[in-house]
Amino acid sequence: MIEFSQVTKQYGKVKALDSISFSLSKGRIIGLFGPNGAGKSTALKLIAGLSRPDRGKVEVDGQNPQAAKSKIAYLPEVDYLYPWMTIEGAACFIKAFYPDWDEHKYKELMHFLNLEPDMKINKISKGQRSKAKLLLAVSRRASYLLLDEPLSGVDILSREEIINTLIRDYREGEQTIVIATHEIGEVENLVDEVVFVKRGKIVLKQEAEVIRQERGKSLVETMKELMKGE
Amino acid sequence: MDFAADRPIYMQIIEDFKRRMIRGELKTGDKIPSQREYAQMVRVNPNTVQRAYREMENMGLVETLRGQGTFVRVEEEMLMAMKKEMAEEIAERFVREMKDLGFDYEDIKMLVEKFLHKGGQSND
Amino acid sequence: MSKVGMFKNLYQKEMRCLAVDIGVTLGIIILMTVFAFSRGSLGHGYIVVPVFLMAGLAGFMPIISSFRIFSGEWNNNIIYLTLSLPVKGEMVLGSKMLAILTQYVLGTLLVALSGILLGFYMWPGFFQLLKLNYSYIPWGFYLSLYMLGIAFFTYLASLSFFSQILGRMVPRLQNLATFFIFLGLWWVIKKVDFYIAHILSLDKIFLLTPDKIWLNIFSWSFTILLIQGLLIFAAAVMVYNRKIEL
Numbered sequence: 266m267i268e269f270s271q272v273t274k275q276y277g278k279v280k281a282l283d284s285i286s287f288s289l290s291k292g293r294i295i296g297l298f299g300p301n302g303a304g305k306s307t308a309l310k311l312i313a314g315l316s317r318p319d320r321g322k323v324e325v326d327g328q329n330p331q332a333a334k335s336k337i338a339y340l341p342e343v344d345y346l347y348p349w350m351t352i353e354g355a356a357c358f359i360k361a362f363y364p365d366w367d368e369h370k371y372k373e374l375m376h377f378l379n380l381e382p383d384m385k386i387n388k389i390s391k392g393q394r395s396k397a398k399l400l401l402a403v404s405r406r407a408s409y410l411l412l413d414e415p416l417s418g419v420d421i422l423s424r425e426e427i428i429n430t431l432i433r434d435y436r437e438g439e440q441t442i443v444i445a446t447h448e449i450g451e452v453e454n455l456v457d458e459v460v461f462v463k464r465g466k467i468v469l470k471q472e473a474e475v476i477r478q479e480r481g482k483s484l485v486e487t488m489k490e491l492m493k494g495e
Numbered sequence: 496m497d498f499a500a501d502r503p504i505y506m507q508i509i510e511d512f513k514r515r516m517i518r519g520e521l522k523t524g525d526k527i528p529s530q531r532e533y534a535q536m537v538r539v540n541p542n543t544v545q546r547a548y549r550e551m552e553n554m555g556l557v558e559t560l561r562g563q564g565t566f567v568r569v570e571e572e573m574l575m576a577m578k579k580e581m582a583e584e585i586a587e588r589f590v591r592e593m594k595d596l597g598f599d600y601e602d603i604k605m606l607v608e609k610f611l612h613k614g615g616q617s618n619d
Numbered sequence: 620m621s622k623v624g625m626f627k628n629l630y631q632k633e634m635r636c637l638a639v640d641i642g643v644t645l646g647i648i649i650l651m652t653v654f655a656f657s658r659g660s661l662g663h664g665y666i667v668v669p670v671f672l673m674a675g676l677a678g679f680m681p682i683i684s685s686f687r688i689f690s691g692e693w694n695n696n697i698i699y700l701t702l703s704l705p706v707k708g709e710m711v712l713g714s715k716m717l718a719i720l721t722q723y724v725l726g727t728l729l730v731a732l733s734g735i736l737l738g739f740y741m742w743p744g745f746f747q748l749l750k751l752n753y754s755y756i757p758w759g760f761y762l763s764l765y766m767l768g769i770a771f772f773t774y775l776a777s778l779s780f781f782s783q784i785l786g787r788m789v790p791r792l793q794n795l796a797t798f799f800i801f802l803g804l805w806w807v808i809k810k811v812d813f814y815i816a817h818i819l820s821l822d823k824i825f826l827l828t829p830d831k832i833w834l835n836i837f838s839w840s841f842t843i844l845l846i847q848g849l850l851i852f853a854a855a856v857m858v859y860n861r862k863i864e865l
Contacts, residue, residue, distance in 0.1 A: 277790060292542075293542065294540055294542065310864075310865055313703055314702070314703070315699065315702045315703060315864060315865045316864040316865055317864050334703060334704065334705035335705035337703070339699075339703045341696070341699040341703075343696040343699060344695075344696060345696050345697060345698075345699035345700040346697070346700065347632075347635075347636075347695065347697060348695065349635070357628075358628055358632060361624050361625055361627075361628040362625055362628070362704050362705055362706065363705070428538060429535060429538065432534050432535050432538060432539075432540075432541060433531070433535055435541050437541050437542060437545060453500055454498060454500075454504060454537075454538060454539045454540060454543075455538075455539070455540050456540060457540055457542050457543070473504075473540075474503040474504065474505060474543070477500070477501055477502055477503045477504070478502075478503050481501055481502070482501050483500030483501045484500065485500065486500075486501065
């Protein structure tokens with residue numbers, strides 16, 4: 266379980282998160298939706314232990330995120346791999362740190378995503394880089410998978426492959442996936458629960474099916490309605 | 496299969512299976528895809544598919560045999576009931592929409608007759 | 620997962636990041652050696668000067684690398700990867716320290732080797748001379764000098780790490796801030812050093828055993844530099860663990 270209690274995070278004069286509290290239960294796929302700059306990435310960085318709250322507390326399974334890093338797979342929006350690394354080299358580097366690395370899954374996914382072990386990070390397309398990042402994150406059997414804009418700037422074919430991968434390898438009940446994005450159309454059918462964020466605050470947290478049932482609206486429409494004036 | 500984004504997806508999954516059962520595309524004893532296969536096929540959250548399958552089991556439409564998979568198990572009686580239910584839904588929606596367009600009882604009847612006639616011809 | 624395995628992995632990664640720096644350092648040293656060989660017949664100056672330049676380079680380049688090893692990580696967003704790994708500052712900074720120490724040792728050893736080679740070249744009787752005077756050569760002195768160099772380098776590198784980490788916490792003009800923090804810390808530590816030396820009255824201790832004055836100065840300087848280096852390194856690790864974030 267991921268729990269935010271009264272969390273505030275400020276960068277300079279901007280309040281990225283403004284005293285927010287919510288909890289995400291285990292074993293679900295959660296959409297963290299909102300426009301750019303709403304605080305989605307900040308929330309993910311806090312869960313992954315890359316940032317610390319100015320006020321309040323973030324906990325992962327009751328632990329400080331700093332101590333929970335080994336059960337979290339975090340996929341930042343930026344390219345965080347060394348340009349000189351090959352995919353295989355990056356995998357070798359990463360797997361030494363995590364007991365949950367699944368070599369079999371890694372090999373199989375590599376093939377499924379049409380990637381090659383000796384592809385160099387700085388010599389492949391943006392779509393391939395995004396797939397490589399996903400490959401490295403998903404090849405671990407991590408309890409928490411945090412994806413920051415996993416589809417941004419990715420071509421349509423790679424987008425499909427990324428979504429298929431997420432569905433294919435999702436472990437129901439044991440894995441929690443948090444997808445932070447402002448392009449929600451493509452992941453609409455993927456999420457159990459949605460948290461809409463606007464200017465560092467939560468405007469709605471609800472089951473996706475309940476939103477469709479009660480509002481008779483798609484998540485995209487709901488987002489448009491909630492974000493009016495942004 | 497494309498789902499409407501403004502209605503619960505698990506309901507649409509169930510409807511899709513029901514429709515295929517009514518049409519006879521799926522018969523008792525037929526094996527349906529596993530939850531994961533189906534989730535991948537329609538690109539939907541596996542938890543949502545799980546919910547749809549569970550509800551279909553509760554409704555007595557399908558049966559999961561451990562280690563073998565999920566099979567259609569629908570009785571004639573139930574099929575008829577589903578058929579009737581779906582027909583009523585379609586008719587209700589049709590009448591409602593026609594009324595919204597401003598057609599009255601006679602107009603609707605005439606229109607239906609005309610198309611029944613037409614449909615009869617093309618089917619013969 | 621073993622800590623040793625993780626550290627080894629981090630160290631290898633840092634060494635790969637330093638590959639260019641190390642290559643350049645060793646390359647220049649080799650080029651200068653070749654130059655000295657080609658001009659050595661013109662006089663001692665053509666050998667002594669290059670050797671001193673090489674030694675300076677071997678000591679100075681790793682200091683530059685100690686700055687590059689950090690900024691490279693931040694500028695390429697690799698910091699996202701590093702910070703998400705389940706390791707603490709002691710491992711991250713420790714592997715960086717070991718990598719630049721490796722660079723330092725490789726460079727200085729190559730300089731020593733090329734100095735010896737040039738010696739043979741200049742004086743055909745060098746080997747003979749060495750053999751005859753073997754017992755008179757103060758090996759201990761040279762070794763102490765080298766160890767002192769390593770201690771001083773560790774101290775400088777720790778200072779460089781610490782000031783960079785503090786510099787990262789400044790919201791703007793981080794490079795400039797790092798530079799001034801480095802100078803400021805340097806100045807403060809020197810003051811503290813003089814104060815400590817004064818309190819312990821080291822000069823008097825040294826004079827008690829005038830025949831061992833060099834050994835005393837070496838061992839005291841070595842110990843003080845090493846302790847200070849480790850303390851600064853520990854401070855850097857502490858700040859890294861508690862304060863560094865994105």
